[in-house]
Amino acid sequence: MQASARGERRLCFMDHDDPIRPWPVLKSKQGTSLGIFQPRWDHVKNPRNGHEMRALVLETPQWVNVVARDEEGRFLLVRQWRFGISGPSLEIPGGVVHAGEDPLQAGKRELLEETGCEAREWIALGSVSPNPAIHDNRCFHFLAKGVRQVTELNLDPGEDLESVWLTEQELLARIADERLDHALVLSALARVLDLRVTDQRRQD
Amino acid sequence: MQASARGERRLCFMDHDDPIRPWPVLKSKQGTSLGIFQPRWDHVKNPRNGHEMRALVLETPQWVNVVARDEEGRFLLVRQWRFGISGPSLEIPGGVVHAGEDPLQAGKRELLEETGCEAREWIALGSVSPNPAIHDNRCFHFLAKGVRQVTELNLDPGEDLESVWLTEQELLARIADERLDHALVLSALARVLDLRVTDQRRQD
Structure with missing residues (x-):
């Protein structure tokens, strides 16, 4: 004081x-x-x-993203070219919440559109401010459990996506070496996985 | 296939x-x-x-933010009004990496400017893409250990900041109830703290 x-x-x-x-x-x-x-x-x-x-x-409209796991606990990721970085990005399914949608509806829609999958159970993981200095929106995180493919992909003309199933160990390896580096994806995954750096030099 | x-x-x-x-x-x-x-x-x-x-x-220029802890392990946060959300935001120190700076220099400068503090030891915690769909920049995360106040604040005319020291327990409580909800702050903190939601309903 x-x-x-x-x-x-x-x-x-x-x-x-x-x-x-x-x-x-x-x-x-x-x-x-x-x-x-x-x-x-x-x-x-x-x-x-x-x-x-x-x-x-x-x-900015609201955003949503989904930590999607199958019955064996594998994670469903999507890979796509991202224009901001002019390069590929490994992410979890997600996107914009449309007008009239609630975030859960948007999460279900994005999962289906981007991967052709549905889930047995949906659990809200809270929400974050993508950048409170600039954006007025929130990004809503969900955990989708018991995910399985129910249909082929339904991509927009302006999309080119690939889905990838990763074990928890494979996913953590890609986070550790920054092949997965999208802050909003990491924010969602941090609610499900322990993302502390394992290098002892970095620990307090 | x-x-x-x-x-x-x-x-x-x-x-x-x-x-x-x-x-x-x-x-x-x-x-x-x-x-x-x-x-x-x-x-x-x-x-x-x-x-x-x-x-x-x-x-977008590069960004940096700093998980700053004192010798007792308390965390140094900053609170300020954020224009994107038109409201208050609880964050870790950070900001823009200036032209000619490296991210570590920028982290040291931002910590000093925003809190008047220096650190005994700096550890790189890697970097993330704030939003690869939109931004071409990265946000660099650092852990500053042994932080202590060395000077008064040196705020720009366009800043109005308050510093807050929180215990790990106090910080985790503010993350759990979304009083701390900045995605890039959570991304940095996830490299030091276990941010998994504790509610068993949410666990896989």
Whole structure:
């Protein structure tokens, strides 16, 4: 509390859930649509010092992804070319929650579309903010148990996907060497798998 | 392999690390700058069916974040207002890697700027792709051990931060109830903490 007594922001405080000061939005302006994102410029005011600035928000639909396992505990992954990195990406099934869908419906739809699979049981694993500095959406994580193929793939013209079944050991190896490196996929998998780095040098 | 024999994409395959077909970029066009992001439209061609489409890439600087612990194993978090969600966010220190910096330098700088702290030891925890569908950057995770305060905060005019020290138990409680919900923070913490959901209903 020493800094607080001098009028600075507190470095440490005891009540960790104190409300923090909101930044008033003085006005907002829509930017040029980016298709899946709607840029918005908020003119905001820093409550600490009155400094005014422009903040970018990308209005984004909700997202969903699914940790899918069969009765033997194998994991169902999808591989595809990703335009952001201009390269291949190993991921779990997922995508955008459509208007009028709830996240569970979207998870079931994406699993079916991307892999031709259904699941015996669906369990909500909570949700995360993909990036609270930029995006206004959440990504909902689900665990799908007893997954099995029920139909052929139904890919959009703009998709080119492959499904891969991996054992837990194979999956963990691909996480360890960063062949699987999508942060939102890792966020979902961390709710099911222990992803701590095993190298003792890295441990506390 | 049954689908492959019929000319469809394979649903499962044995060599999990087969190369996947690249999507050629026929031409690219820069969009209107968004400050921290440079939108780029790639005109791409689906290698599966020849379908041509426009893909958005947000060219983005590298990011870094730091799991910071003191000699007693307490975690150093920062709280701030985030414009994407128009609300408060509990995070680990981090930010953009500046031009000419390496990620470790950036981690040390961000820790000092946001908390006034330095560390006895720095350990690389690998890196992730924040979103390979959209962003071309990576986020580098570090573990900083033996963290202690060495100076007052040095906040930009556009920042309003508070630091919080949490025990491991307090931190895990905030992850469990989603008071800490930033995917990239969770990705870094998953390399140090076991984040599996404890509710038995959710376990496989």
